[in-house]
Amino acid sequence: MIRARGLRKSFGEFEAVKGIDVDVRRGEAFGFLGPNGAGKSSTMRMIASVSPISGGSLEILGMDPATDGPAIRGRLGVCPQEDTLDNELNVRDNLYIYGRYFGIPKGEVNSRVDELLEFVSLTEKSRSKVEDLSGGMKRRLTIARSLVNNPDLLLLDEPTTGLDPQARHVLWDQLFRLKQAGVTLVITTHYMDEAEQLCDRLVVMDKGLIAAEGSPRQLIEEHSTREVAELRFAITDETNPHEAIAGKIEDLGRLEVLPDRILVYSPDGEEVIAKVHERGLDPIAVLVRRSTLEDVFLKLTGRTLVD
């Protein structure tokens, strides 16, 4: 569905995407996980065939966006990071007018719009102004709009950013149903739980480059340990005690020293904690948990995802 080699995007001097290789296969859910400014949206806009590539090669649905842009876009659904709904139109007209841009006949758009309003549970709101919708409803409307042309490939740029947990779960459920229906999904996110829930395969992106690639499980196995022990220590004087303490437990596993806690990566978290106590250290709080993509990200980039 998508094949990129050495793909680049520059804005003047600044290089937002610095040569990435990506392959997305039919029917899978593919994710770009990365912090702010990683180049996710820039990549998505190139895939959406609205932003010309600056270097490398890109093939979408077997076509070249530089020459077949309209044909490609006719088969894509795009849910941009920033809402581009028309505030001056009501909910239904937003879908109808957009469907007309694809050259779909009036009658067909009308019945499609009814289906989609049902699908995203906005039938009751169909005559409301877009301005009066909540953030979650707007997001759902944007997703409905992106489906108006029955796309083969759906691009979702941070579909759930800014939504409350319940609204996110509703959206995830809808995306999951689309995937079941055979739509290929490409999702960007900086939420690791979202990536874990939705994506079959993902790439971790940072500063315009791909840092790692694989399924969520693979990535965790390759780049992290099974468990993580999180230790918090009381701050006794001006200096941060974490640096000094880290020196005393270096041998227990790979360490990440964060401003508010130390992470110890080990196959057995409980054993780590027992050893910490044996050495006379007295953390005020401890937690043992499984590794997540967050840990993968921390290892690969030295930074946390959501900052």
Add this chain to the structure above:
Amino acid sequence: MSLTLAAGALRQTDYWWTVFKRTWKGGVISSFVSPLFYVVAMGVLLGGFIEGDPAKLEGATSYLAFIVPGLVAAHAMQIAVGETTYPVMGALKWHKTYYSMIATPLEPRHLVAANLMFVLFRLATACGVFMLVLAPFGVFESWWGPFLAFGSQLLVGMAFATLVYGFSTRLYSEQGFGVLFRLGVLPLTLFSGAFFPITNLGPVLEWVARLTPLWHGVNLSRMFCLDTVDWSTAAINVAVLVVVIVVGWFWSVSGLEKRLDDR
């Protein structure tokens, strides 16, 4: 495979129809009511103090007959500028409608074409009704002239529409429009022969005025209304306006293409 210009523009008909339904009421006031105030104030009342000497008024027998064709042409420019400034910035910056449009098979040139067609429609209704209203006042010297005058008003309107559209796609802050209105539209309106013959400006400024697109439109409109057509001048006027439109078209399309990749 690629969508023709006409087909792409037509797909936006439903969109522009909603825009029309939303804006026509305001359009009535700016298109008809305010220009009629101008006609009454300048043409009838002020014109009462001005001697209707055809030798000094480019062949018009009254100041009203002199000013009407120029006013309509200047009005065409103002409508065109009005439709291609804030609305274009709105579609790029505030409502982002263009960004949703280019996510579909439509391309920037289709958006420019449909938007300009809408401007043409606004020009045609505004100038058309304006000319109809003026017909009973005896300001037209032939039956066919006003039709050609109407055509020249559309031409000058579209010349400004394409130029200003291209300008707006390159503008990031609406403050630039203030400069455009004060240093562009206002002096053009006043000094391009709409209110007085440009020969009054003196030889140098007269030639400056002749270089402005608005003068070409005013001159055409007036020659046709007053039946004083010099066909070789008319040919030059038309040619200039057509060249401006063609150049303006490419300037607009390239401006929008660049802008939409760079938010």
